[in-house]
Amino acid sequence: MPDSSEVDVVVIGLGPGGEYAASALARAGLSVVGVDQRLVGGECPYFGCIPSKMMIRAADALGEARRVPALAGDSDVRPDWTPVADRIRDEATDDWDDKVAVDRLEQAGARFVRGTGRLAGPGRVVVTTDSGDETFTLRRGVVLNTGTEPAVPPIDGLAGTPYWTNRDAVQVRELPRSLAVLGGGAIGCELAQAFARFGVEVKVIEAFDRILGPEEPEASEVVRASMEADGITFRTGVGVTAVAYESGFSVGLADGTSVGAEALLVAAGRRTNLGDIGLDTVGLDPSARVIAVNKRMRVKGVDGVWAIGDITGKGAFTHMSMYQAKIAVRDLTGDGKPKADYRAVAHATFTDPEVGAVGMTEQQARDAGLRVGVGLAPLPASSRGWIHKVGNEGLIKVVADLDRKVLVGATAVGPSGGELIGMLVTAVHAEVPITTLRGMHFAYPTFHRTIETALDEITER
Numbered sequence: 001m002p003d004s005s006e007v008d009v010v011v012i013g014l015g016p017g018g019e020y021a022a023s024a025l026a027r028a029g030l031s032v033v034g035v036d037q038r039l040v041g042g043e044c045p046y047f048g049c050i051p052s053k054m055m056i057r058a059a060d061a062l063g064e065a066r067r068v069p070a071l072a073g074d075s076d077v078r079p080d081w082t083p084v085a086d087r088i089r090d091e092a093t094d095d096w097d098d099k100v101a102v103d104r105l106e107q108a109g110a111r112f113v114r115g116t117g118r119l120a121g122p123g124r125v126v127v128t129t130d131s132g133d134e135t136f137t138l139r140r141g142v143v144l145n146t147g148t149e150p151a152v153p154p155i156d157g158l159a160g161t162p163y164w165t166n167r168d169a170v171q172v173r174e175l176p177r178s179l180a181v182l183g184g185g186a187i188g189c190e191l192a193q194a195f196a197r198f199g200v201e202v203k204v205i206e207a208f209d210r211i212l213g214p215e216e217p218e219a220s221e222v223v224r225a226s227m228e229a230d231g232i233t234f235r236t237g238v239g240v241t242a243v244a245y246e247s248g249f250s251v252g253l254a255d256g257t258s259v260g261a262e263a264l265l266v267a268a269g270r271r272t273n274l275g276d277i278g279l280d281t282v283g284l285d286p287s288a289r290v291i292a293v294n295k296r297m298r299v300k301g302v303d304g305v306w307a308i309g310d311i312t313g314k315g316a317f318t319h320m321s322m323y324q325a326k327i328a329v330r331d332l333t334g335d336g337k338p339k340a341d342y343r344a345v346a347h348a349t350f351t352d353p354e355v356g357a358v359g360m361t362e363q364q365a366r367d368a369g370l371r372v373g374v375g376l377a378p379l380p381a382s383s384r385g386w387i388h389k390v391g392n393e394g395l396i397k398v399v400a401d402l403d404r405k406v407l408v409g410a411t412a413v414g415p416s417g418g419e420l421i422g423m424l425v426t427a428v429h430a431e432v433p434i435t436t437l438r439g440m441h442f443a444y445p446t447f448h449r450t451i452e453t454a455l456d457e458i459t460e461r
């Protein structure tokens, strides 16, 4: 075997963006090596978005069935986790086997190496595999897409206990009677509600004073109320001091109380995989939590290195990883245009009600020094909300820059909130004047008609 192979590009880490980039670059005729130490496709298809949304789809069906008595007679709901566990195994993850993804990558013309990649100085990558190290010299460069691991806080007694992270939660076959969830962010809330709707007694512990901290406070409030209606209890604004495990978990809180449960899910944020990928060999800080990139996804301060996905700190979402991957591919094969634009980043949190959001929150707009206007409209007060009745919780909130007379952010909470946000993403992205938005037609009786009410309510604050 030669001392090193020369290739155009190595992609280290094949999350959603890395997988896309490796395939697209190979299809464009470049010689490409894609490297992953685990599964091709990364967190999203095997442990993240897809299995969690299959759980949520099933849980939502139960939630909706329980609403039948308020609208249409009787319903007798007897949850069974088996179809969910089977679906995740058979349809989503092939029992956590990535053969299909590896084949797809190779058919695109890339070479796949299962191993741990690291930078080894400018223009060089070393991959450690089961059969030894392989070195690549790069004609064009390297794309980093190493993503994240679940962050496990250094809580006294936690290490060594059989706690779950998201990676365990999506593989569960037998549900516990009770579950404590450490962290009321997107992962904690989505999974908490899914398990609760299957009959698990769920208790969420959140250090911040409200759940879904990055969302608008109004969104946190509506989602919390709905989750409480599912029987979930919350301890917010209180730190965790210790965890003990015997036949079950006991989570000690800073106010002297404790929470007991059969199982414990740690959903306390993510840690980026940057510490051991040789950043120092190209003059970058290996202790950095995120990697700084320019608008073409080139890593700042170094030639021939691109970075995409969660490690860039621009939003830990699959669609961000894919968006950035397309830019990196354009830069490696063309002129890199259009460049990255983060004014209208959108996301959806798949609780019931769903939270769709785009751009700035009210607080972020204020922090940016804008003259802020806010319009708020509750969904239940709309015709569609009133007709919908049970399960109609939600609201539309729009955040305006009153000087430029455009929206800079918006939140839609409600049935299909992640879909409702769509037209507001266009409004923020394209900077559509508020007068133009107010002059649109809004079909009656739809949920999106509440956007018109929110626009009419915009006042300075």
Ligand SMILES: Cc1cc2nc3c(=O)[nH]c(=O)nc-3n(C[C@H](O)[C@H](O)[C@H](O)COP(=O)(O)OP(=O)(O)OC[C@H]3O[C@@H](n4cnc5c(N)ncnc54)[C@H](O)[C@@H]3O)c2cc1C
Pocket: 012, 013, 014, 015, 016, 017, 018, 035, 036, 037, 038, 039, 040, 041, 042, 043, 044, 047, 048, 049, 050, 052, 053, 115, 116, 117, 118, 145, 146, 147, 148, 166, 187, 273, 276, 277, 308, 309, 310, 311, 315, 316, 317, 318, 319, 320, 321
């Ligand atoms: C439970 C859960 C639910 C989620 N739901 C959603 C959702 O609904 N919508 C959404 O948009 N996002 C969601 N996310 C976030 C989403 O999964 C991530 O943003 C997405 O996977 C993009 O990550 P990434 O491209 O940065 O890489 P990742 O998906 O994290 O993949 C990184 C890959 O790099 C590999 N790797 C790391 N280091 C090395 C190395 N040195 N050498 C070789 N390989 C390496 C890893 O094995 C991994 O395969 C969810 C996440 C979780 C955990």
Ligand SMILES: NC(=O)c1ccc[n+]([C@@H]2O[C@H](COP(=O)([O-])OP(=O)(O)OC[C@H]3O[C@@H](n4cnc5c(N)ncnc54)[C@H](O)[C@@H]3O)[C@@H](O)[C@H]2O)c1
Pocket: 153, 182, 183, 184, 185, 186, 187, 188, 190, 205, 206, 207, 208, 212, 213, 238, 239, 240, 267, 268, 269, 270, 315, 316, 317, 347, 348, 349, 350
């Ligand atoms: N639908 C989606 O798009 C979706 C779904 C899930 C995850 N994600 C992505 O994954 C990322 C990670 O999600 P996450 O929920 O793990 O992280 P997060 O950072 O959003 O939430 C973690 C929460 O845990 C709390 N926390 C941290 N340490 C704690 C402690 N010791 N005790 C109690 N609470 C503690 C934090 O205050 C925070 O609210 C999200 O930011 C999001 O970008 C997206």
